[in-house]
Amino acid sequence: MQLNFFSFPRRFYSTLRLPPTLLLGPGPSNPNPRTLASLSLNTVGHLHPSFLQLMSNIQHLLRSTFKTHNDATLALSGSGAACMEASLVNLLEVGDSIIIGCNGYWGDRVTNLALRHGFKPIRVESPWGQLIPTSLLVDAVKTHKAKALFIIHGESSTGICQPLENLGEICQKLGTFLIVDAVVTLGGMPLLTDVSNIDIVYSGAQKCLSAPPGVSPISFSPRAIQQIKSRKTPISCFYLDIIELLKYWGSDRIYHHTSSINNFYALHEALSILKEETLEASWERHRSVSNLLYDGLKDLGLKLLVDDPSHRLIPLTTVKIPDGIDGKKIQNHLLTNYNIEIAGGFGQLAGKIWRIGLMGHNSRPENVHLLLSALKQSFKDLYKL
Numbered sequence: 184m185q186l187n188f189f190s191f192p193r194r195f196y197s198t199l200r201l202p203p204t205l206l207l208g209p210g211p212s213n214p215n216p217r218t219l220a221s222l223s224l225n226t227v228g229h230l231h232p233s234f235l236q237l238m239s240n241i242q243h244l245l246r247s248t249f250k251t252h253n254d255a256t257l258a259l260s261g262s263g264a265a266c267m268e269a270s271l272v273n274l275l276e277v278g279d280s281i282i283i284g285c286n287g288y289w290g291d292r293v294t295n296l297a298l299r300h301g302f303k304p305i306r307v308e309s310p311w312g313q314l315i316p317t318s319l320l321v322d323a324v325k326t327h328k329a330k331a332l333f334i335i336h337g338e339s340s341t342g343i344c345q346p347l348e349n350l351g352e353i354c355q356k357l358g359t360f361l362i363v364d365a366v367v368t369l370g371g372m373p374l375l376t377d378v379s380n381i382d383i384v385y386s387g388a389q390k391c392l393s394a395p396p397g398v399s400p401i402s403f404s405p406r407a408i409q410q411i412k413s414r415k416t417p418i419s420c421f422y423l424d425i426i427e428l429l430k431y432w433g434s435d436r437i438y439h440h441t442s443s444i445n446n447f448y449a450l451h452e453a454l455s456i457l458k459e460e461t462l463e464a465s466w467e468r469h470r471s472v473s474n475l476l477y478d479g480l481k482d483l484g485l486k487l488l489v490d491d492p493s494h495r496l497i498p499l500t501t502v503k504i505p506d507g508i509d510g511k512k513i514q515n516h517l518l519t520n521y522n523i524e525i526a527g528g529f530g531q532l533a534g535k536i537w538r539i540g541l542m543g544h545n546s547r548p549e550n551v552h553l554l555l556s557a558l559k560q561s562f563k564d565l566y567k568l
């Protein structure tokens with residue numbers, strides 16, 4: 184991005200000049216103006232009574248958003264990737280095996296992390312863009328008696344939503360812990376942590392919650408906390424140690440690290456906005472707005488990567504790039520001429536798909552109409568179509 188510091192009036196309060204961009208990629212999404220405004224409130228200390236109250240409110244709001252009663256529900260100072268790593272390093276010890284559902288980039292990322300930390304990944308694979316049959320995952324849980332099963336609920340590299348079905352119940356019976364990545368789904372699609380017997384679930388601020396990136400919700404079941412407390416070896420990472428973190432978030436209020444204070448204001452505001460709308464209404468809004476997008480793309484003659492509507496990741500739609508079209512060129516055109524950001528594919532899907540996010544505050548009909556018009560005009564401008 185070009186930052187032109189010289190052409191900017193001196194009276195402006197910032198040195199930065201960033202063009203307003205409509206973020207319709209896989210994240211970040213644009214925060215609600217109310218959420219953005221909360222960032223500029225005065226910074227207080229991380230142990231200030233009003234900040235401690237705000238932390239408790241965040242925990243309360245997160246429990247309703249995750250649909251859980253888990254006491255150990257909080258937000259880490261870090262992006263979704265920090266929670267992914269936290270879920271692994273807290274629960275697993277060196278040599279433990281973990282079954283990982285792999286049908287896109289994020290399953291590969293979990294495998295990479297597991298290897299780095301000395302855990303043994305057992306990959307259950309499907310082609311990118313397809314569901315992993317639940318029966319394959321169940322078979323793996325029964326065969327391997329692994330410490331954990333890791334599921335990416337919303338695979339943002341492919342646009343697939345992996346159903347959780349009765350995996351949690353089966354895992355619990357067999358002494359395996361279920362970890363779920365809900366970075367894309369929290370707030371945008373049904374996710375029922377307690378009903379689905381999930382042991383560790385996490386998300387990010389900047390997708391369907393529409394808060395700025397930098398803080399990330401995570402929740403641990405009592406069963407998971409009990410297991411973590413009975414580890415034989417210490418948790419290797421202090422920053423992500425949930426037991427230490429709970430001493431700050433719980434009644435002890437012991438300093439652990441300086442939290443991302445202003446980002447927590449924004450997360451609180453974003454969660455409050457979601458509460459005002461209600462979670463169920465937000466799920467329904469995401470569904471109906473994405474349906475509008477599917478119809479509009481069809482009218483433009485474009486095809487979706489995920490055929491079966493019931494397999495689709497509602498907040499993130501993957502579109503096949505037609506033959507003869509340079510996907511990156513269209514993306515650049517949208518960004519330069521219309522200030523709209525969409526993303527391309529990567530890995531097995533590089534150059535083959537676009538990824539369009541309608542997340543949180545951005546999931547609105549007017550954004551769909553804007554994108555479809557801009558897309559149509561871009562095809563005209565670049566390809567005379």
Ligand SMILES: *Cc1c(COP(=O)(O)O)cnc(C)c1O
Pocket residue numbers: 209210262263264265267289335337338339364366367387396
């Ligand atoms: C975006 C994303 C992440 C990582 O989140 P960051 O905030 O970018 O670290 C993890 N999992 C999935 C499925 C995602 O889409």
